[in-house]
Amino acid sequence: MKFRGILYSFFVAAIVVAMASCSKMPKSVSMLHEHPVLVGRIDVKQLADKGELSKEKSAIEDRLSGLSKEAREKIKEILDDPVQLGLDLRDPLFLSMDKHGDIRIVGTVYDADDFKSFLEAVSKDAGFEVGDKDGFTYVDMGGGSLSFDGDCFLLSQEEGSPKKIFESNSNLAEDKDFIEMCDRDGDVQLMLYGNSLAEAMDAPKEAADRLENMSLLYDLAFNEGEVVQTLEALFKDDAARKRFENYTAMAGDIKGEYAPYFSKNGFVVLGNVDGGKLYEVLDKLGAIQRVAFQMDMPESEFASLIKSFDGDFAFGVNELGAYGTGNGGLYLSMSSDKLLQKIVEALGGELRPAGVNQYVSADDDLNVTLGYKNKAIYATFKRDSVMGASYLTPFENAKNALSKSDVQGKGSGLYAFLNFRMFDAMPQAEGVFKDFDYAEAYYDKSIKGVLRIVLKDKKKNSLVPFVKLLYNMAPKAGPSLDYEDYELSPVEDDEYFTDDDDLWVDDDAKEEELEELLDM
Secondary structure (H helix, E strand, C coil), rough: CCHHHHHHHHHHHHHHHHCCCCCCCCHHHHHHCCCCCCEEEEEEHHHHHHHHHHCCCHHHHHEEEEEHHHHHHHHHHHCCCCHHHCCCCCEEEEECCCHHHHHHHCCCCCCCHHHHHHHHHHHHHHHHCEEEEEEEEEEEECCEEEEEEEEEEEEECCCCCHHHHHHHHHHHCCCCHHHHHHHHCCEEEEEEEEEHHHHHHHCCCHHHHHHHCCCEEEEEEEEEEEEEEEEEEEEHHHHHHHHHHHHCCCCCCCCCCCCCHCCCCCCEEEEEEEEHHHHHHHHHCCCCHHHHHHHHCCCCHHHHHHHCCCEEEEEEEEEEEEHHHHEEEEEEEECCCHHHHHHHHHHHHHEEEEEEEEECCCCCCEEEEEEEECEEEEEEEEEEECCCCCCCCCCCCCCCCCCCCHCCCCCCCEEEEEEHHHHHHCCCHHCCCCCCCEEEEECCCCCCEEEEECCCCCCCCCCHHHHHHHHHHCCCCCCCEEEEEEEECCCCCCCCCCCCCCCCCCHHHHHHHHHHHCCC
16 A cells, blocks of 8 residues: 555654654644644654654564565664654654645654655555655655655645645644643644634534634643543633533532442442532523423423432442343432432333332342432342342442542542453453553543543553553454355255245144244
8 A cells, every 4th residue: 555655654763763852833833724623743752762662673673574675774774873764753743634624744854865765765665656746855645645845744635736835834833722732741632623623514603602712632641650641621711611611510529429339340430410500501501491391291390300419429330240240330319219200100110119219120130229218319230140139239338449539539520430350251351451450530620531541560651551452452354255255055945834935834733833933
């Protein structure tokens, strides 16, 4: 494929770069789209340093055997002296995408002659020709192009001369949100501009107004012992920030009162919600009347139900075993049992009473309990490897339980915890999570979502283990046959059918047996 050689080249560049950090706002930024929907920044040098990839020279050379002699010799030269690649990867790479979906990737050139020499050396293997166009070195890559001069390079999907792009002067370098993105210490950043997104989607005015003064910034950092990903909202003005905060005001500080009922060996989501503020948010959105109608409830009754949400909630799975066994539960602070009664009414005969405000599944195989106690709606489930009813007792501490201190102070409104050991009983997960201990996600009061994926080895950098994790989680292509290779077996005569495909036969015994089969 034409892209293979060029992408491999950039990968090698990332591996061998060993130069000091440079400015965060290089000249190449001016070549990005003027009004992008998406922009990104990749700190190649920082990634190479964290992964210690510059130590992998011998491993890289072992992979070169399938390349042409010219490509092998040139790449070995670069491994010995990275500057000979011709790219200056002290500067980050940047990308942008406009509302039409066109993508540009730009970076800094260190020596144009060296970079051209490298491209010519790998051109046979990559399947492209290195030429010139309007004063730029140019490579047609089929559906895209690579072009460069003595200062910058451009990977673009756009057709025609690159001259206009090289001479453009994007104002992104002066954009407040773009500058803030570049100031992040992470290794990779992506930012979505709300106003450009609304325009690209032709969003309704109400939605466009909400997006107009907001950008979403994603930051990925490979740290010692952990991968940290954040998603935060950036606002153009205080009014836009205040409007967003009004929608999140229903999320309160998590008390962690249900944490002990869930195990550190499993998965759990904990949170806190203020029913009165939730009602205000839904009312502002005009959703109360709409949802009440869909639920066939009087509006006042639905409003009362929403307002009865009163504090912490939690749901999760304590453990998973072989053959789909496991247990878990749900707890939801409510000032009344109104929601329970609505659920019981909706489920009809699928539940049977088992005490005051407590019900169990009428089907013993489901092993589900449902009830209202301690000012909370609860539901628990348990599935054993043996036959017969077995129920998980509500409000009972789990083995190796979480504690309130594990949860308190971890953001506001929402917190999630996942121990990767819970997948050990699943054969398809064998080895996938071997380097990782747990993951946690929470919503920070600075209007930022945080996801931490923690390694077992807290002193090891997380880049290489995370790349391996993504590889192991990716779907693997199984063996397949071309259509013409499939063999169709002839359909054998079925003793229950006659030649004229009449369902019924003369043999009374067989007819009776068939009726029994059809009734199963």
